[in-house]
Amino acid sequence: MEIFLVKVFTEGKKVVDKTFFVKESFPSSFGKAFLLKKRFVLKEKNLNDFYRTTDILNRPMTRLMVPHPGHFSALKEIIEAKELEEGLEEVEEVFMGGSPEVMGSGRGVLHAPLIDEIREQTEYAHQHDIKMNIVMNSTCLGGHHLTFEGYKMFKWYFSELNKADVDGVIVAEPYLVELLRDFPMKTIVSVLSYVDAPQRAKFFEDLGADVITVDTNINRHFPLLRAIVKAVNCDVRVIVNEGCLYRCPFRYFHYNLASHLSSLNQPRSPLFAPDFYFDKCINIRLRDPTQIIKSPWIRPEDVKEYEAIGIKSFKLSGRTKTVNWIIECMKAYSHRSFKGNLLELLDCPQMLRFVFYVDNGKLEGSIEQWKNCKKICNECGYCDKLTQEVLTSIK
């Protein structure tokens, strides 16, 4: 079965509904309702219910969420690039950081948009049929959220985001997931909630998640991904271009530090090594480049393998990167094709692209191994061998 977007209905500048054309047959539970029309109007929420009920895995409705650095001119340029080129229809959402005065996030904050600016940018995005999400995925709030002052502040901020017509809020802290139930905006569970098992996914769904971004550590654990998709009714999303170390020992601590440094809740004394974890991460890879291959990135060409197990929602990482880099990544992942050094597409750590060349073409087929990999690296050696074949040092 295939479903195509036919028409977008608007009231003023706001998208209120969409018409979808359904080709071929329908499952019986929906057959009576839709078979006669063959063309029907559904609100997106109902369409999602339809998908869930019918368990359709081959629908061409993959969605790509792309990073937005935060300044309005960048949003305009990203949307312009999307609209100018064919084949970028999957780009449906953008995300940007919220106000560091409210809370930090997992990345450095380069821009601190006030509510008015968020409203203005959201309106512009909606005019172009793009959804706007705000990232508030700090992993450490220092307990502030559990004070009355903190509770009131978050409640107020969510309410303002809602009034600004924001579509979704990306949070990591379970308390905030629950708090967002009071608002119609989508609750998007961050990758920093480290959802790496069906049980954990179910916990977050029960708390109110509409979308769960799974821990990138399980990007190549297909049985787990399949099980998570099966366990929950909400959308399951994977990040495709994060280049973090597989099972990184610094991950939790690095994001906790980033959460504080990107907020007003700063350490009291200056840090002697503000980039300690990042420096360690780079050094490890310079000494052992196999770690680059073991990182759980997903090649643009391999996105289809995830669609085949029911994952339709993909996220590009990189909101602290330059506009043109974001646009190039958006194109590569939308077209499912990239020629050259794969490190050009990875959000973090970007500097390795100047040191190593990873031939994306030579990685063709490696996903077959990773899909079935037991992840017992010391017994396997596949990635060591692959590294020798695909990775070269740049002179």
Added chain:
Amino acid sequence: MKEEISEGRKKLEEELRHLIGNIFVPEAKVFGMVCGCTGFAADLRGLQYDDVDVFREKISAVLEEISKSVGVEPEFVYARKLPGSEEVVTLTARELCERCKKEFAGSKASPRPDIVVLKKK
């Protein structure tokens, strides 16, 4: 070269003090990046985005002059704000490599929200 960098630092500080007020330039340097870009950069304290916006032309001209004096062609001149604030912490004139002509300086928008483009050749 050492003299030119020191002179450049002093000149920039003097010009900014003349234009705006109590601005401090603790450090100036000439740099070379892995991608191939080279540049002149000055760290600053006391400067805000509003000041840069008002004196955009003048600040850019001073930076271009200093940049040329240290052998760097000022193809892309920009100020960097402290992320999420209006404090300007660095002024840079950069001679761009082929990659950065496209990736860093090739967008109509500023490449990142903390970068204020003063001049683009």
